[in-house]
Amino acid sequence: MTETCISNNCAECNKRLDLFRSLTDAQLEKLNESRFEVKFGAGETLLKQGGPLTHIACLTSGLVKIHIENQGGNNFIMSVVRPMTLIIGPGFLRDNRHHYTVTALAESTACFIPVEPFKKVLEVNSEFALDMISFLNKKIIRHYQNIGNLAHKHMQGKLAEALIYLADDVFKAEKFKSHLSRQDMAELTGMTKESVIRVLKEWKEEGIVDSRSDYFEILKKESLMRIGRNG
Amino acid sequence: MTETCISNNCAECNKRLDLFRSLTDAQLEKLNESRFEVKFGAGETLLKQGGPLTHIACLTSGLVKIHIENQGGNNFIMSVVRPMTLIIGPGFLRDNRHHYTVTALAESTACFIPVEPFKKVLEVNSEFALDMISFLNKKIIRHYQNIGNLAHKHMQGKLAEALIYLADDVFKAEKFKSHLSRQDMAELTGMTKESVIRVLKEWKEEGIVDSRSDYFEILKKESLMRIGRNG
DNA sequence: CATAAATAATGACATATATCAATCAGAAAT
């Protein structure tokens, strides 16, 4: 472990990343050599859209949102990311710029690895390269969901899909503390915060979803899934 | 050339694909061995969402749309694809299903290559694998545009972005015959066909875009880009 | 050429959702 490391998660983080399962010890070591960890407070920016993509990041603790910023301050939250997830933007092997911003939702730590050694390892380990392609394809499938939701669904459908995404893919529980404000929920769904509030109120009255600030509990999963499906 | 080949494009198509630039002759031959070509009429389906992803496709002539189908018949057109483009969906190395449908907009021919030899070549040629990652990242960047447009832009902004996409990325000209119906334009932008018609009429009166059925001519590119940017 | 069919265009109307302004509640600070 290098002395730049802050948390004891860090030494192990590469080994625990599923995407790195095919790496040899020597290859892991190559990545670890130049790795360092940084701590972020809630609201702080880990990576900035438009900025240079010099490192890949791995969240080791906390919670972050990945969002694209439009002109006019209109954000869209692409995903909410928990620890042990690799963050590598589509600028990699393209323009080497960030195409999204990553912001901490809670106090978080992230491990940074320069792209060069990462690229070198991809070049010599084809199994890893295929895993990387699979990893990107998974992200693309998720984008299709986003696009399908935004293109034609009504508020209820979009919010239902967002809550199911948080429950199933992010927090893996029916009750969770999201660390997301109403404004964040709006940016996750492409609605306004007022509309989020109104739909949430409606569902609380109907006993479908209970919510208090950033805490959510899905009470009638089936109903919510039906609302999501039917738009 | 195998005897299943119909057009003389086919024998050369792999060599002309930019993505295949790093392949050796032997690797190209490996892909060519099991390659075959199929002809499609306008409106016919090349690949069906949900169906098995057994082959990758390369459009050799014509024009196709790649679209995702929602329950309730709500489509969204992700991209319009011209010849010499590889079509490989995100089900590759994941669930081996198609996550979108590909439909011919005009009479088209496509070359099909089984995924297995393709995967084998990826395994032995790391430069090719990196090119593949770059190719996927390019698609992801395009998805971000789609998402940004759908999340917060008004009709004029969305339609402007769509026309600029067609002019710059697909047809590479300010005048083009799109082969897209008003319904297709609606599905490309997440609007209704009536709204597309109304905005197009408005722009014809203002001299920004001229249009007759599936023919478009962008007259004031600057204005259109401003509309697209400001939403 | 005449007819049918499909697609495009128009207009009237409904409604979902954004916008704006005001109030409320809980957290943080003094």
Next chain:
DNA sequence: ATTTCTGATTGATATATGTCATTATTTATG
């Protein structure tokens, strides 16, 4: 405990866009 501040909530209103019905235009067909 009191004040301050931020975010949540509510309500009134405006408006963008969808829906539906009708007519026009183009394309296909016998």
